[in-house]
Amino acid sequence: MSEPIxxxxxxxxxxxxxxxxxxxxxxxxxxxxxxxxxxxxxxAADAVDTGDILSVPSGEHWAGTDNLGRDILxxxxxxxxxxxxxxxxxITIAIVVGLVLGxxxxxxxxxxxxxVSAVVNVAVAFPGLLLALFFAVIFGVGATGAVLAIGLSGxxxxxxxxQTLVAGLAGREYVAAARVAGxxxxxxxxxxxxxxLAEPLVVNATIGAGNSLLAFAGLSFLGLGVQSPAYDWGRLxxxxxxxxxxxxxxxxxxxxAVLVAGLAFNLFGESVxxxxxxxxxxxxxVRTATTRPAPEPQVDHxxxxxxxxxxxxxxxxxxxxxxxxxxxxxxxxxxxxxxVHRGEAVGVVGESGSGKSLTALAVTRLLGDDATVEADRxxxxxxxxxxxxxxxxxxxxxxxxxxxxxxxxxxxxxTRRIGRQLxxxxxxHQGLSRADALARAVDRLAAVRIDDAGDRVRQYPHEFSGGMxxxxxxxxxxxxSPALVVADEPTTALDVTVQQQVLGLLASIREADDVAxxxxxxxxxxxxxVCDRVLVMYAGRIVEDLPAAxxxxxxxxxxxxxxxxxxxxxxxxxxxxxxxxxxxxVGPADVPPGCAYADRCPLADxxxxxDEPVLEETAAGxxxxxxxxxxxxxxxxxxxxxxxxxxxx
Ligand SMILES: Nc1ncnc2c1ncn2[C@@H]1O[C@H](COP(=O)(O)OP(=O)(O)OP(=O)(O)O)[C@@H](O)[C@H]1O
Numbered sequence: 001m002s003e004p005i006x007x008x009x010x011x012x013x014x015x016x017x018x019x020x021x022x023x024x025x026x027x028x029x030x031x032x033x034x035x036x037x038x039x040x041x042x043x044a045a046d047a048v049d050t051g052d053i054l055s056v057p058s059g060e061h062w063a064g065t066d067n068l069g070r071d072i073l074x075x076x077x078x079x080x081x082x083x084x085x086x087x088x089x090x091i092t093i094a095i096v097v098g099l100v101l102g103x104x105x106x107x108x109x110x111x112x113x114x115x116v117s118a119v120v121n122v123a124v125a126f127p128g129l130l131l132a133l134f135f136a137v138i139f140g141v142g143a144t145g146a147v148l149a150i151g152l153s154g155x156x157x158x159x160x161x162x163q164t165l166v167a168g169l170a171g172r173e174y175v176a177a178a179r180v181a182g183x184x185x186x187x188x189x190x191x192x193x194x195x196x197l198a199e200p201l202v203v204n205a206t207i208g209a210g211n212s213l214l215a216f217a218g219l220s221f222l223g224l225g226v227q228s229p230a231y232d233w234g235r236l237x238x239x240x241x242x243x244x245x246x247x248x249x250x251x252x253x254x255x256x257a258v259l260v261a262g263l264a265f266n267l268f269g270e271s272v273x274x275x276x277x278x279x280x281x282x283x284x285x286v287r288t289a290t291t292r293p294a295p296e297p298q299v300d301h302x303x304x305x306x307x308x309x310x311x312x313x314x315x316x317x318x319x320x321x322x323x324x325x326x327x328x329x330x331x332x333x334x335x336x337x338x339x340v341h342r343g344e345a346v347g348v349v350g351e352s353g354s355g356k357s358l359t360a361l362a363v364t365r366l367l368g369d370d371a372t373v374e375a376d377r378x379x380x381x382x383x384x385x386x387x388x389x390x391x392x393x394x395x396x397x398x399x400x401x402x403x404x405x406x407x408x409x410x411x412x413x414x415t416r417r418i419g420r421q422l423x424x425x426x427x428x429h430q431g432l433s434r435a436d437a438l439a440r441a442v443d444r445l446a447a448v449r450i451d452d453a454g455d456r457v458r459q460y461p462h463e464f465s466g467g468m469x470x471x472x473x474x475x476x477x478x479x480x481s482p483a484l485v486v487a488d489e490p491t492t493a494l495d496v497t498v499q500q501q502v503l504g505l506l507a508s509i510r511e512a513d514d515v516a517x518x519x520x521x522x523x524x525x526x527x528x529x530v531c532d533r534v535l536v537m538y539a540g541r542i543v544e545d546l547p548a549a550x551x552x553x554x555x556x557x558x559x560x561x562x563x564x565x566x567x568x569x570x571x572x573x574x575x576x577x578x579x580x581x582x583x584x585x586v587g588p589a590d591v592p593p594g595c596a597y598a599d600r601c602p603l604a605d606x607x608x609x610x611d612e613p614v615l616e617e618t619a620a621g622x623x624x625x626x627x628x629x630x631x632x633x634x635x636x637x638x639x640x641x642x643x644x645x646x647x648x649x
Contacts, residue, residue: 010275020271026264033080044074063253076253083232087212093151098158123156136224146225150215169193174413182398195415203273210265217258233258313516314340317377332588334540343514347527350537351585356520398429402477404487412461419457425479448475467498488520536560539596546622556629603628
């Protein structure tokens with residue numbers, strides 16, 4: 001329940017600062033005035049007294065009278081309602097048009113989306129008042145024209161805001177999770193993205209209301225706003241200015257009202273924005289992308305694979321991921337090939353930056369427009385995942401693939417109940433009614449060992465602990481009947497005991513339903529315990545593919561040996577510093593010719609620096625890409641420290 005408490009605290013912080021507190025009181029006063037003003041002072045405001053026209057302030061008329069002898073202060077108080085209604089109307093138009101234009105790039109994507117973005121960017125560059133004048137001329141003089149003009153002139157600013165927020169939210173893991181679940185863009189926008197915009201939009205609308213009040217005053221000053229006999233503060237200001245030399249208070253009173261109300265809304269909005277940090281959309285992002293169709297596959301079956309082809313769940317051949325950089329394309333994934341079979345658990349290990357996550361995101365089709373994904377073959381259950389997205393592929397990914405991300409908090413939409421988020425998969429793909437889908441969500445939560453699942457489905461993500469959220473995420477993957485679970489560092493954000501629960505859960509799902517698992521991890525020990533086979537990645541390539549049981553004793557590649565050796569075990573001398581792999585991993589832009597690991601390898605020779613080793617079958621049933629496979633002693637524990645590096649030799 002930490003979130004509601006922190007919200008209460010944020011409100012308290014906003015309201016207890018002198019600025020926030022004063023602005024809040026003023027906003028309440030202005031709104032109250034808008035409600036009661038015409039009821040209390042309506043008659044006084046309309047009472048004509050031809051015997052007392054254009055009088056200066058007095059005990060009877062605190063702000064004097066106008067040219068029909070009407071009490072100016074009463075008229076200012078009554079005008080609060082129309083002024084506020086106009087401001088609200090304009091802000092509503094700005095938000096609605098801004099939401100449509102701002103979310104269009106997300107919905108349309110590609111060229112049409114970029115075109116809408118460009119139009120919005122050009123419109124934002126125009127000064128608001130200039131746009132308002134332009135629209136005022138088009139829509140004509142009067143209140144309706146002014147509302148439309150001010151509303152439409154505010155729309156580009158909101159559109160830009162929405163566009164930025166949508167782009168940020170589109171990279172969140174729960175949106176990626178919804179995409180994996182095969183949910184369409186419109187539904188993702190309505191269910192997962194827009195609810196999370198509510199807070200920044202309301203804050204910006206509050207600030208915008210203040211600005212609108214000032215804009216109405218500006219238009220009325222030019223005679224383009226509300227026309228007599230109706231009156232808002234802007235109109236009273238306009239009328240008061242013509243009598244400025246006779247009674248300055250006639251202009252000062254509505255001017256002060258505009259200023260105070262405008263400032264109150266502005267400052268209140270600013271204080272709330274500061275208190276709630278609404279511009280902060282922090283959290284892990286998933287790199288977003290289109291996949292380029294690859295030539296028809298040449299390879300039919302992994303030649304190293306003795307198992308029947310029908311058992312293959314995932315087939316990846318020569319997967320390449322590229323990004324356009326300042327000095328040409330960089331390729332963080334450079335030709336990765338592997339297969340995963342029914343019920344098999346494959347671990348992917350490697351240092352940070354070796355291309356593990358990009359491989360997983362490319363396979364699950366979650367990379368975005370900035371990435372180019374190519375492959376000779378990319379198939380899930382025999383179905384091609386390359387080429388343009390289609391409803392059939394969405395259905396396949398939604399029902400047969402589950403993705404578990406690192407951060408269990410950002411994997412769920414914070415504004416929706418857990419049950420609804422799980423149920424969405426079943427309503428979308430299995431055509432279940434809402435009630436049946438919710439019943440399945442309860443069943444799946446129970447399956448991932450969440451107690452009181454019937455009550456838990458009604459809770460929000462923040463009411464779950466980290467481990468429960470991660471299990472619920474796995475439960476979401478089980479709403480369909482996945483043949484493959486891809487888990488990218490699923491336990492990194494959890495404490496050790498919870499880590500074991502989550503790993504145990506993944507293992508039991510695998511056993512019970514013959515589900516294949518791809519487990520990405522930094523942790524060689526975890527992968528060794530949970531998986532059947534391990535893929536070791538270095539600089540965007542698989543350098544070794546071996547049975548997990550062989551990791552500690554029969555690894556062939558010096559990099560695999562070094563990774564294993566850098567993990568302390570019971571035999572490690574705790575008085576010595578822990579073993580580390582000398583040097584740094586190479587970045588995707590600096591991959592050298594030859595073997596990418598050569599500079600850090602104790603066995604490297606001249607050939608390693610010129611010729612890139614190919615991934616070849618080993619006698620032990622694995623694959624290794626090394627010119628000296630199995631060469632030299634197996635390095636255990638701190639022996640690694642004693643080994644000279646390539647440069648030192
Ligand atoms: N959008 C991008 N544009 C350019 N380079 C990228 C992009 N995304 C990732 N990379 C680069 O690709 C390389 C591989 O990234 P990836 O996230 O797959 O590594 P990783 O092995 O999963 O690392 P970690 O364990 O730290 O998550 C890194 O060097 C990273 O900087």
